[in-house]
Every structure is written in C-alpha cells, then in structure tokens.
Amino acid sequence: MIKAAYEKFLLPKLLDTCCSTKPIQYQRKKIVPQAKGTVLEIGVGSGLNIPFYEKKDIHKIYGLDPSEELCEMARKTAENNQLKIDFLINGAEEIELPSNSIDTVLITYTLCTIPNPNDALKEIKRVMRSDARILFCEHGTAPDKNIVKWQNRINPLWGKLFGGCNINRDIPNILVSAGFKIKNLDQMYLPSTPKIVGYNYWGNAST
Numbered sequence: 001m002i003k004a005a006y007e008k009f010l011l012p013k014l015l016d017t018c019c020s021t022k023p024i025q026y027q028r029k030k031i032v033p034q035a036k037g038t039v040l041e042i043g044v045g046s047g048l049n050i051p052f053y054e055k056k057d058i059h060k061i062y063g064l065d066p067s068e069e070l071c072e073m074a075r076k077t078a079e080n081n082q083l084k085i086d087f088l089i090n091g092a093e094e095i096e097l098p099s100n101s102i103d104t105v106l107i108t109y110t111l112c113t114i115p116n117p118n119d120a121l122k123e124i125k126r127v128m129r130s131d132a133r134i135l136f137c138e139h140g141t142a143p144d145k146n147i148v149k150w151q152n153r154i155n156p157l158w159g160k161l162f163g164g165c166n167i168n169r170d171i172p173n174i175l176v177s178a179g180f181k182i183k184n185l186d187q188m189y190l191p192s193t194p195k196i197v198g199y200n201y202w203g204n205a206s207t
C-alpha cells in the first residue's frame, strides 16, 4: 500500500528531478537530435527528451513506458513542445507495434531499470527495420574497482528507492549479448555527479 502510493505520487517526480540535472540534459543534447524517421522511445518517462527532438527529421514518435503517471507528464511536455507522440503504456518486453516498423529506437537512462533487458532488447529488435539504429545513453558500471565495489553495495537499496534502477549494469555488454553491433561508443564520468551513478555510456548500435 505504502509502496504503491510511493510509486504513484512520489517516484515520478523524483525521477523527473534526478534525470534533469544539467550534465544529463547535456547528454540528451548529444543523442536525441540524431533520431530520424519513425521513432520508438523506450521508457519515455516524464518526457525529458522531448525538447531535444529535431522535428524536421521525424515522421512519427511512439513513447513507451509502463508508468501511466510518467506518460501523463510526458504528454503535457509533448503538448507544450507541439510534438505529437503516440503513447504505449507497457513495458518494452511486449511492444504493440508491427515487426520491421521502426527507424530509430531511443533509450536513455532506462536499460538500468528494465527488469530483464535481454527480453526487452529481443522485442526491440523485432520492431526495428533492418537498417534501424538504437540511440542509447545510459549510466552503468564504472571502470574503477573501488567505485564498482560501492555500486554493488548500494545497488539493492538504490533499486528500492528509484523504481528498480540498477547502478551497476554493464551497458555495452548487455547490448552486445542481445545481438546488437555497437557502432559508436563514448563513455565518461559526468561532471558534478556522484561517481556511483555518474558513469555514462552513449552511442548507437544496429541489429
């Protein structure tokens, strides 16, 4: 009961605040404008990527997220930005779209939270056209042993507070294990961000 109330009323605002720091907004600017054609945003959340879409390159956007509350926040942001988005209120493990229908999959700060990313990536692959790309930007496991030690220690509690978010996932390995080819990969600690949550991986991958 308390958990349900927390997830409905507090968590959406908490995620929106934590995911809109200046360094994270700067990361979005590097990735989101590359989206083209028919776009599927996985874990659209409160819609923090919406202002960064390059409208002239977009044919259609689907925003998928299992949280009705977050989709409602994203809907308002889309309206304010005059961007039409079709919302799919569901997890990425089951995407109600035809196979081979998507040109760009955008996924930011969400592979950390999807309970079984391999299942989700299989389904994502199904809806991607043969020449489609995944644009990703995620936080994950750090390159320093001492930071990883703390990531592993804090992860169970972190997940409880932040809707199932994991701070220690190996993002490139998750993509490659699911059969994606990483074409571009950048990584660094974000400035002004605690190192346990600040190591970012971003780039693009194809099937």
Ligand SMILES: C[S@@+](CC[C@H](N)C(=O)[O-])C[C@H]1O[C@@H](n2cnc3c(N)ncnc32)[C@H](O)[C@@H]1O
Pocket (backbone or CB within 6 Å): 015, 019, 042, 043, 044, 045, 046, 047, 048, 049, 064, 065, 066, 067, 070, 090, 091, 092, 093, 107, 108, 109, 110, 113, 114, 115, 120, 163, 165
């Ligand atoms: C940290 S938030 C990031 C939101 C947004 N992508 C951003 O960049 O601000 C993680 C998001 O993953 C979503 N999520 C959780 N489980 C999911 C699943 N199985 N499939 C897709 N999204 C999921 C959550 O509802 C939440 O919106």
